[in-house]
Amino acid sequence: MKILIFYFSGTGNTEKVAKAYADALAANGACVISESLPEAENKLADIDFDSYDLLGFGYPIHAFNAPANLLTLAEKLPKFAQSKRAFIFKTSGEPVRMSDVSSLKLIKTLRKHNVQVTNEYQYVMPYNIIFRHSDRMAYRMWNVAQKVIPIDCAQILEGTPHSVKRMFMGGLLAWFLRIEHWGARFNGKRYKVNKDCIRCGYCVRVCPTKNITIDEKGKFRFGNRCLMCMRCAFGCPKAAIEIGLFKSWKVNGAYSFDKPAADDLPQADKHANYCKKAYNRYFAAAEDKIRSAENKP
Ligand SMILES: Cc1cc2nc3c(=O)[nH]c(=O)nc-3n(C[C@H](O)[C@H](O)[C@H](O)COP(=O)(O)O)c2cc1C
Incomplete structure (x- = not known):
């Protein structure tokens, strides 16, 4: 096949x-x-x-x-x-x-x-x-x-x-929720880089819609093609991208999917109760x- x-x-x-x-x-x-x-x-x-x-x-x-x-x-x-x-x-x-x-x-x-x-x-x-x-x-x-x-x-x-x-x-x-596609474009124009940015160009290279450009003065421009996929903000080596209106929702840095060591004590997880029943049902x-x-x- x-x-x-x-x-x-x-x-x-x-x-x-x-x-x-x-x-x-x-x-x-x-x-x-x-x-x-x-x-x-x-x-x-x-x-x-x-x-x-x-x-x-x-x-x-x-x-x-x-x-x-x-x-x-x-x-x-x-x-x-x-x-x-x-x-x-x-x-x-x-x-x-x-x-x-x-x-x-x-x-x-x-x-x-x-x-x-x-x-x-x-x-x-x-x-x-x-x-x-x-x-x-x-x-x-x-x-x-x-x-x-x-x-x-x-x-x-x-x-x-x-x-x-x-x-x-x-x-x-x-149908109603597809407003998100418009919302992503609207919000994407409001992305900013903060002072931690080192102009490495990572975000420009990885954006799947080529929505990010840096002009000759080093100023970032975020266009209206954003998908809100988070590739730029998640992978930014300096966590320097602010994701528009959803600033406080940014997650930065790859997860480790490795098996925790036997002596690795669980870290306090402040989201442990979030949708707990649904996760338990899913895993079961x-x-x-x-x-x-x-x-x-
Ligand atoms: C803009 C946006 C909206 C999301 N909305 C949902 C959602 O409605 N429900 C959900 O369970 N996860 C949601 N997520 C989480 C992603 O679906 C999840 O982390 C996914 O595994 C990311 O896959 P990727 O790494 O291939 O992009 C959302 C993520 C983003 C960036």
């Missing part, structure tokens, strides 16, 4: 998941090509879609939405004469049901191109905005995702559908899934 995966990742979480998908699908004999955004957009015209049996789409949930650039890519797909099957994987900072509406627009757009989404999965990964999870929690999330992904990939390859339950009026809610369901896969004859 030949599979083509398109994904966008702002700060690396979805990329980790996309790589785990490619590895798990390949381990089951599939031939997998992964294309990340924004580069994928320029390759669309050269892709021989007929040679692919299955398409995959991966994204981080942004304010209960799929990022605008992935929706644009879906709109630019050809309209296939024969129906194609697809799967979706998403990453999010929290495991709340409302996130399920994030894929509705993507599914609808794909349907117009004769692409039917039969499988959809969500993986909780550490927040890249709002607050920082502890590295211990990041490890737990990634450890569970790495075990669940091969099970989900096996299900995709078997052809067993897996959809998520939608909320009542989910479509309307999703994942652990159940892993156990039943292990006990499968």
